[in-house]
Amino acid sequence: MSVPKLKDPSLNLLLVDGGAEGPALVVERFREAGYKPTWRQVGDAAALREALATQTWDAVLCAHGIPGLTALAALRLMRDLKLDLPFLVISPTGEEKAAIRAMKSGAHDCLARDHLERLVPAVEREVREARHRADLRAALAMLHDSESHFRTLASNLPGMVFQLVRHSNGEMRFMYVSEGCQKLFGWKQHDLMESSERFFCAVDQEDSPRLKKALAESARAHAPLNWEGRIRSRNQTRWINIHSLPHATPEGELHWHGIVTDITRSKDIEGELRRSREQLSELSSYLEGAKEEERERIARDIHDELGSLLVAIKIETALLASKLPAAPAGLKQKAAAIESLLDQAMGTASRVARELRPGILKEFGLPEAIKCQVEDFAQRTGIACRAQTDDGLDGVELEERTSLALFRIVQEALTNIAKHAHASLVAVRLTRETGNIVLEIRDNGRGILDSDMAKPKSFGLRGIRERIHSLGGEFSVAAGEHGGTHLALRIPEQPGIDAAPAEEEPQQRLF
Structure with missing residues (x-):
């Protein structure tokens, strides 16, 4: 017994044949090659349709010349069901014209019933190719789903997702932009991908040198690009933020993958906050000035008026005490305490005046x-x-x-x-x-x-x-x-x- 060339030795074969001898020979060939085939024989169109619709097959082997079911009819039935299966025709010797017609109609191979040496290799080849096609379709379907999810995500992001390429000759080109470009710039996707100059021309003239410098620095250091600036769009000035990561290719190209977001509202709020802060600062400075003026006035009143009153009181108190030579000792002590309190009051008034207006x-x-x-x-x-x-x-x-x-x-x-x-x-x-x-x-x-x-x-x-x-x-x-x-x-x-x-x-x- 030979070693099967397919990884899985089990094969599920659909044999379209009206007799008994042909299917037995076919199955025996696969067993000799080391396979463990499971198979089913059908002999008319209804049975074939039912078998194709309800079961999974690795290959269909169709005998030529079955009454009521030709190989061409079986092929048309497979197409109607949109099946991609290896379809091999086994015809009697001398039916070369029929074999050619079957091949032209889509059969993968034709074999003579009397010479089945090529049967197993032919089926192995076609099964491998069919599985490869199935894997490719699955990969393409996954890719399509992934692209669909990405486009849905990109179209719902608040901005424009992009891929910008700088070619080896220095030319800049957008390879991809999301639908957000129309809201930001007023252009459709193909407009920007057709000419990246539309984007760079929209950047404000004062900010354009900064963007070019930021791109050059990002390219030189392979560093993330994070840039804010203004654009002119639909006769309006907008603020945008560009955030992207560069990636160099072996061909000498540099790819930036990133997103452009509209930050106009944030900049407006930032400006309002700045103006509010400036107004608060001006108000604070005004209040400080008013406070200092009030302090100066109070300090002047304390120094000029209260200070003068305290000095006058002290003088009067001293005169009063000097006219009490025969007064009791307790009364003189009271007068001395009053003078001491007045000295403290004068000192406090002087200190407060100095602190208020040094x-x-x-x-x-x-x-x-x-x-x-x-x-x-x-x-x-x-x-x-x-x-x-x-x-x-x-x-x-x-x-x-x-x-x-x-x-x-x-x-x-x-x-x-x-x-x-x-x-x-x-x-x-x-x-x-x-x-x-x-x-x-x-x-x-x-x-x-x-x-x-x-x-x-x-x-x-x-x-x-x-x-x-x-x-x-x-x-x-x-x-x-x-x-x-x-x-x-x-x-x-x-x-x-x-x-x-x-x-x-x-x-x-x-x-």
Whole structure:
């Protein structure tokens, strides 16, 4: 017994034959070749139709010359049922013309009944080819389904899916664009695939160089492309985002697969938020200005009117006490206590007036004002506090609003430390670095937590951040490296002018 050439030795054969001798010879040939055939014999058209419609067959072997059922009729029946099966005709010797007609009509092979040596090899060949055709149809069906799913998905995405190819000669061409191109650009798919220049010409003239540069960089580094810019579409300006990944081919081509999305609405919202932020910033600056004016008025009233009244009261009290030489000792002590309270009141009024409107800031400058504030803080709270200022600040004339903002920030920070930090040591450092004013405040207290900064009523930090933002500066606050809290800010000497970033240098430790 031979070894079958097909992987599966079992074959399901449909034998179309009106006699008994022919099918037996055919089956015996397959058994000798090592196969285990299962078979069924039919002898008329009705039985053939029923067998083809209800069972699966590997091959149909049709004898020529069956009364009422010719090989050509059997072939037509298979076509009607849309079956692709190996169909081999077995004809008597001398029926060459009939064999030729069968072959022309679609039979896969014709064999002489007296010479069946080619039967098994012919069936093996045709079965392999039929199975290959079936696999190909299945693959094509899967490919069709996959393409259909992809096109459905692409057509429902909010944008245009694309494949852009840069050929080895530098020419750019869209190999595929989804239906979203019509909504974005007003063109049909074949318009863009026919000429990619339509797309590049639609890009705003100011943004076009940026797109070309981004594409060139993506091609050079084989890096993802993520670009935002404007296009002109239907006499309107739209914002788009292009996101794609490049892929190089062995032929020297570069393929970008990606999506173009309409981000006009997002850009509009972004613009509205920016304008709202600018308006809030302007309102905040206005309120700060109004607050400073009110502070100046109150400080002036305290200094001029309340201070004068307290001085007058003290003088009158001193005169009154001098006219009581024979008064009881308790009464003199009362007069002395009143004078002491008046001294405290005058000191408090003077301190409040200075805090409301620090005259030292105008007379001696920011460094001296901060030193004075630090000394006053240490005296009032008992917390050790020292200030360090840079000699490079000498002769630097800051705008009044910049000096005042930095002074208020120091005030606010020291107030927060006194209330919440439980610190025993505070250090304030004011320096000048490459056109920037840098202020650092550290303490050795309990430290600040992320939850503290996220509190909805942390108005102190919000106020500091808003002041810095209005001056075009940077602000950060975090837990210190060795405990406590570290507040750092950097603002340009002249707000509105971008200063160069400071060079990295070892930071001097404050404590």
